[in-house]
Every structure is written in C-alpha cells, then in structure tokens.
Amino acid sequence: MGHVLGRLDHHAEIDMVEEKAKPLPRLTPDNRIFWESARQHKLMLPYCLHCERPYWPPGPVCPYCFGEELTWKEASGRGTVSSWVVVYKAWLPAFAADIPYNAVQVHLEEGVCLTGNVVGIPNEALRVGLPVQVVFDDVTPEAALTRFRPR
C-alpha cells in the first residue's frame, strides 16, 4: 500500500513540474502582429478598413460591418480599468506563487477592451475607472506580455 501511495506521489510531483511553466501567447495568423509588436514594446490594434473602427480580439472579419480588410495601427496604451478581480486560488499550479493576483479588463482610449493585470499597486487599490497605461513584461526572450500600471 505504501508503495502504491509512493508511486502516486511521484506522479503528482512530475505533473506539478510539467505544469510549472506559465502559458505563453499562442501565435495565430490573426494575432501574430499583436504579439510580435508587443515584443518590440508596441501596442498595435486591428482596424477595419471599411468602417475604420478598431476591434478586439483580432480576427479575419470586422465584428461591426463584416469587412474583411484590416490594417494595424499603434495604440496609445492609455485606458481605464473597467472590471477587475483578485484571484486567491491557484487554478493553475504555475500561478500558485503569484496568488493573490489581479486580472483586469481595461477599456482603451481607442474603444476596445484588453484583459491583463495591473502591476505596481496593491490589489486593494484597484477600482473601476483607475487610469492605466500599458507596460510590456519581457517574460521570455521571445515573448512580452501586455500589462498595465497606474498613470
């Protein structure tokens, strides 16, 4: 019996090691420009060439007018927190050391909402309407994540 438990523990340990790495952006033809720009610390948004509105998430068709042609423009990176939560449970083992951490939705000045984290303030200071600015977190040599700091 002890042997069986030992084996189970061993497997659990292996699973935890394998799940320690945080997920990185998965590049697709639709989002590639966004993440490659983030690596260069630029925030880029897709704009429909027909109705000229920015939209999110990036995709092959404008969600407002179904236009199929788009261009990318650099965004201000300025916005306000429109929703937030503080996570106290380690839903993924890779984030266990980070709890409690926040996840926010930011309404950018350009009119689209991005999801991310606010850094540089305690979670208790989060509020709807908090003015923020995008920052780029070089999490690996190949990937930068977009986060936000108060401005």
Ligand SMILES: [Zn+2]
């Ligand atoms: Zn459109």
